[in-house]
Each structure stands twice: as C-alpha cells, then as structure tokens.
Amino acid sequence: MKVTISVIKADIGGYVGHSSTHPEVVAKVEEYAKAGVEKGILLDASVITCGDDIAIVMTHTKGKDNEEIHKLAWDAFVAGTEVAKKLKLYGAGQDLLADAFSGNVKGMGPGVAEMEIEERKSEPFIVYFADKTSPSAWNLALYEMFADPMNTAGLVIDPSMHDGFTFEVMDVYSGKAVKLETPRELYDLLVFIGATSRYVVRAVYRNRDGEIAAVASTQKLSLMAGRYVGKDDPVLIVRCQSGFPAVGEALEPFARPWLVEGWMRGSHTGPLMPVSFKEAKPTRFDGPPRVIAAGYQLCEGKLVGPNDLFDDPAFDDARNRCALLANQLRRQGIFEPHRLPPEEMEYTTLPKVLEKLKDRFVDIGEPEAKAPGSGEGEIHE
Ligand code: F6R
Ligand code: MG
Structure with missing residues (x-):
C-alpha cells in the first residue's frame, strides 16, 4: 500500500x-x-x-x-x-x-x-522535531546516521545498507539542490553540509534501490519573510530498520551533543539537547535548543504511536553535557562565537549603530580588505 x-x-x-x-x-x-x-x-x-x-x-x-x-x-x-x-x-x-x-x-x-x-511488512519511522534552531541542525545527525560507520554499524555489516546512501543538499540562498552519493562522494558532501549556515540536507535515498530514507523541512522562515520571524524549528522524518538505520542507530548521534544555531533570539550557538516530550520546554535563556524523537509504526496507514524515544535514562548523560556546554557558552555573553557572527544573527542593531556613527569612522591609513567569507582570494590550491 x-x-x-x-x-x-x-x-x-x-x-x-x-x-x-x-x-x-x-x-x-x-x-x-x-x-x-x-x-x-x-x-x-x-x-x-x-x-x-x-x-x-x-x-x-x-x-x-x-x-x-x-x-x-x-x-x-x-x-x-x-x-x-x-x-x-x-x-x-x-x-x-x-x-x-x-x-x-x-x-x-x-x-x-x-x-x-x-508501506513495508513493518514500517518503523521517527519524526524528530526541534525548537530554537534551524533545519541545518540535522546535517550532522544525518551524516552520522547514513554515512558514518562509526555511528551506524549497519553500513558495514548489513548487506542491504552496504551500498550507502545519497544525500540531497539544498543551498538555502539559491534554492538549488545537488545530490551526492556516499561513500564515494563523502568528502564533497561534507564540504557543503559542514557549512550549516548555507547548506541543508533535504532528503536521503538508499543507493541500492533509490528508496527514500529521510526527509527534512528546509524552509528558512527569515528568508521567506525578508525580516526576522523566528527560527525555523525543523522537523525530520527517518525510516528505520531492515535496510535503513536501526532505531538505535538513528538515535545515536543525539547521545553525543553538538552545537547548532538558534537559541536566544535565533542569534546564538548552543547544544542541541535530546529530551522527552515532557521536557521539550526550553526556558533557560530561551533554550538551549531541544529535540524530541517521536517513534511510530505504520499499520495499513494508521499511526501506532508516538513512542517518546528520548525518554530513556541512557540520554541523561547527553542532557547533562548539554547543560555543561550551556554554562560554558553562556560565559561568553554577547561575544562570538556564542553569539553568532553578524550575517547569521536574526536580530541586529549593527546597521543602525553603524549609520549613527558613520561620520566618526576615520581613515587611519590601513588598506581595505575583502569581507571574510566572500570567497575571493581564499582558494588554496
Ligand atoms: C528564538 C526565540 C526567542 C525570541 C526572544 C525574543 O527563536 O523565539 O528566543 O527571539 O524571546 O522574542 P521577542 O523579540 O518576540 O521579544
Ligand atoms: Mg519555536
């Protein structure tokens, strides 16, 4: 069906x-x-x-x-x-x-x-749902689930996964997407998806038969509205078992927290904390960013679930580590890299302050330089 x-x-x-x-x-x-x-x-x-x-x-x-x-x-x-x-x-x-x-x-x-x-003979899948972050928060998790054998043992030892997976990556600014096949094009893939402010994984397909394995929401609200309207708080669907990552392999990346964009005013870096449904209520400095995992079994199109998959003491250590990381990052206050660089901030008063002070900037004889990230003069061959 x-x-x-x-x-x-x-x-x-x-x-x-x-x-x-x-x-x-x-x-x-x-x-x-x-x-x-x-x-x-x-x-x-x-x-x-x-x-x-x-x-x-x-x-x-x-x-x-x-x-x-x-x-x-x-x-x-x-x-x-x-x-x-x-x-x-x-x-x-x-x-x-x-x-x-x-x-x-x-x-x-x-x-x-x-x-x-x-729908397969049995169709387990997970809906991940995050708050106070953006769609690129899934990049690292999807890489580990579908392309990192140190996370997903099935890539090595399950014949039905051994041919790897293809990632569809979208450039949120141009709206264009590219498909990259792993493991063959893994390093090319990582060039893009490591640049989380611009490239997001949209979907993942199984190489053996082209079956869809995962799909994420990739809307970037701030770009749509042309002004700040909140972070994009993404969802992600991942199919599991029998040729896809086991439920435990799909959850495993979240056991080792990493940093994502978002948190307070959508303008900070913070750890993505895996939590139970009950704990998905970010309050400390409006965060830190949260993720839940709602597990379902499909039964003739009916949803059996959700099962609250991060409601497991085995994720307590990840939660504690997120709290420690949050302490460490909060120490930086308004300073980068806790606060995002100006081009990534959802709120900024920089143009206004620059405008106010423009006549007070005086030439001190230093040469002009290209803004970082413009790409010019940065190719190392
Ligand atoms: C981040 C977020 C919050 C708000 C903050 C200020 O995604 O939703 O951190 O940015 O609470 O909100 P406003 O500007 O509505 O007062
Ligand atoms: Mg939200």
Missing part, C-alpha cells in the same frame, strides 16, 4: 513567551486533525509539540504537495491561532505569513517534510 507521510508544523503562539505551547491551542489543532481523519481525507493523524511549535503528523494516500492536505494543516493552524489570540498568547499566528491559503503551505510560513512510501 502506498502511503504518504506529511509532517507540517508551525509556531502559532507561545506560552509563556516563546517557551511552550498552550493545551487549548494544541487541542484545537488536534480537533481539526481528527476531523480530517473522520472525513476520510487522512488515514490518520497525530499532533506533537516541541517548545512553542506544533506539528501535525498525517498519513494519507494523496501524495506529496497535495492541496487538500496542506489546506487541512493550514486551517488547523488558523483555528489554533484564533485560540492563541483569544488567550493573548505570545506571537499568536507568528508563522502564518500569508493572509489566505493558496495551494501549498510551502512559502507561507509552516515547515513541511513529506515522503511517499510503499
């Missing part, structure tokens, strides 16, 4: 500030999702939250980019926004950038990750 898994998410209001969602708002979104199942538009739906974001995990038979499915999610978020407005929650309707729905939620604010699959 061909089934489409569509995960559509948005921040439609925070409680309190940007830390969490309000139960009445979540209940309203759930009501719409349930109605979609009752009307037969969806096979099933499950609503999950992380920080101030809500995601609707939907299964159906209508394929990707389907107008009816996207409209259902949009309407659910609009209705949830009404509740958020009534409660005067913070940033009510924040991610709904358009006034009215027009065909597809992409470009309208919500984040989207979708895959169409032939």
